[in-house]
Amino acid sequence: MSTITVTMVQQDGKEVSLEATANGTSLMETAKARGVEGILGDCGGGCACATCHVYVDPAWQEIVGPPDSIEEMTPDMVADLCRSNSRLSCQIALRPELDGLKVTVAPGE
Numbered sequence: 001m002s003t004i005t006v007t008m009v010q011q012d013g014k015e016v017s018l019e020a021t022a023n024g025t026s027l028m029e030t031a032k033a034r035g036v037e038g039i040l041g042d043c044g045g046g047c048a049c050a051t052c053h054v055y056v057d058p059a060w061q062e063i064v065g066p067p068d069s070i071e072e073m074t075p076d077m078v079a080d081l082c083r084s085n086s087r088l089s090c091q092i093a094l095r096p097e098l099d100g101l102k103v104t105v106a107p108g109e
């Protein structure tokens with residue numbers, strides 16, 4: 001299995017570089033384990049809390065893909081903070097094609 005690098009930009013502007021195995025683990029789980037600020041993952045990946053909300057860098061949107069219908073229904077995702085490049089990081093499975101991915105952590109409420 002390959003190792004990939006994902007860059008997460010926190011709300012304080014600090015860029016955190018994460019090395020992870022591309023084994024299908026979610027970006028939320030990886031970010032939480034490494035202490036990325038703003039990624040809480042309160043519901044454990046169940047599309048119910050949006051405390052794992054990120055903005056995908058536009059250059060990566062097509063590769064990451066759009067949210068599915070369940071993700072789109074997450075209550076907080078329809079709020080003011082939602083943008084066209086919003087994703088729940090618990091729904092982004094780390095895979096080899098995502099090597100170099102860059103996302104920004106969405107502001108908390």
Ligand code: FES
Binds near residue numbers: 041
């Ligand atoms: S961890 Fe709750 S929606 Fe992602």
